[in-house]
Amino acid sequence: MxxxxxxxxxxxxxxxxxxxxxxKLDKQASDERRRVLFPYDDTRHDFIEVAGQRVLAWGKDNLFPCHASDIVRNTTVLNTGLRFLRNLTMGQGIFVCRVKGYNDKGDEILEPADDQAMQRFVGSRLVRRYMEKTLRDFLKVGLSAVQFVPNAAGNKIVGLNTINSHYFRFTEPLDTLGSQNCVISGSWDLSPSSYSILPLLSDYSPENHAELLRFMGKMKGGFVYPVRDSWSNDDIYGEPIWWPAYVAGWVDIAHMVPQFLKKAYKNQTTWKxxxxxxxxxxxxxxxxxxxxxxxxxxxxxxxxxxxxxxxxxxxxxxxxxxxxxxxxxxxxxxxxxxxxxxxLSNKYSAGQENLVTSAAANSEILFSLMVNPNVLGAGMPGGSYAGNQGGSNIREAFLVNIANSWIDRQNILDPLQLYMQLNGAPEDLQLRFRNTILTTLDTGAGTSHQLS
Known part of the structure; x- marks a missing residue:
């Protein structure tokens, strides 16, 4: 008072x-805040010298993965949407099989493989942990790095380790063939004093590159397989799937509406x-x-x-x-x-409008993830984003999500296929996903299981 x-x-x-x-942020301040997520720009020469190699900065201050993790963690619908995509992409796990042919609909005819060692491998915690962590970084920051861990002799791969995106960076191309290294360090806010450097597999043909490393005797220390989505046209780090929603400001709106409503409800009598x-x-x-x-x-x-x-x-x-x-x-x-x-006459009557705005922000964020809001129960009862939340609508949206997940599933299966190949598995062995499909009650079951 x-x-x-x-x-x-x-x-x-x-x-x-x-x-x-x-x-209120002016445009310049807003642009500066968002520029922290911008990819490497060779006109600015953003790099760090490590062991005579130029490591390309990931974001304005080389801490983009940390900033991205904070944004995802603090945005409820973004965090939930990405977690949903991770769980949906993993399905109910994978299995080893052989493709025996195709039916009249063009669907694969699959035969489970009798290789018990491989079946145990794909059902192990190592593979489950690899898939979960690889998808985490793939969805959060647009890139994941998988370390192939060899045995002491360097002639066999014994493990897959997904390196936390906070700790790895890539060097610029070292030669005309585009060879790169992956530098791993626990601190990237300054030039790292302790680090390890591993070869980065070629994006063009990682299988041949891995075979070349083994032939040259350079597989003993292991190597790194990058898993990225090429949609951003950035050949180094890429961009996360939710980036357009952040640039457009929908993530900011999703933050501001609950903050405004909280303070408005707490102090509502001050203007009455x-x-x-x-x-x-x-x-x-x-x-x-x-x-x-x-x-x-x-x-x-x-x-x-x-x-x-x-x-x-x-x-x-x-x-x-x-x-x-x-x-x-x-x-x-x-x-x-x-x-x-x-x-006083209460001029504040925007409570419902703010809720609509919040729902619109949530929908726009989910649209950027290609997730139908109805699947998460986020359909709006009216307006431009209205949607039928009935069972059929949810089932169809869920099937569309599974269909769209094919390329992401292949991206995370590629390192597993290479693992099997380097360890001498037959070339005809394939990996496929198990899916739980929602069905109608008139089929006599609530769900059915399919392979893809």
């Missing part, structure tokens, strides 16, 4: 020190009352004769008005009554010293 007094200590005007503010206090009230309530000086009187008035403000402010006190006294002038019959507390 801030009160303006005259020189005699009479309060003239008051305003509350509890208020809701919003910060107009309190008018007559000057004569202060002479009777705080007579100057009872105070040694004007400053002590001001302090007492401040304390009193703060208690009155608390009575009118906040969601918990919104319904509290306030009691005042008044005096009738016996000379003219007029009421004096009466407090007038008038309810």
């Amino acid at each position: 801030d009160i303006l007094y005259n020189k005699e200590g009479v309060p003239l005007m008051m305003h509350s020190d509890i208020a809701f503010y919003d910060t 009352w107009h309190v008018q206090i007559p000057y004569s009230f202060w002479d009777k309530k705080f007579p100057t004769s009872e105070f040694e000086d004007t400053e002590l009187r001001r302090q007492s008035i401040d304390k009193y008005m703060s208690s009155i403000e608390k009575n009118l402010l906040g969601a918990e006190n919104a319904e509290k009554p306030i009691f005042t006294n008044y005096v009738v002038n016996e000379m003219n019959g007029r009421i004096e010293e009466e407090w007038k507390i008038t309810p």
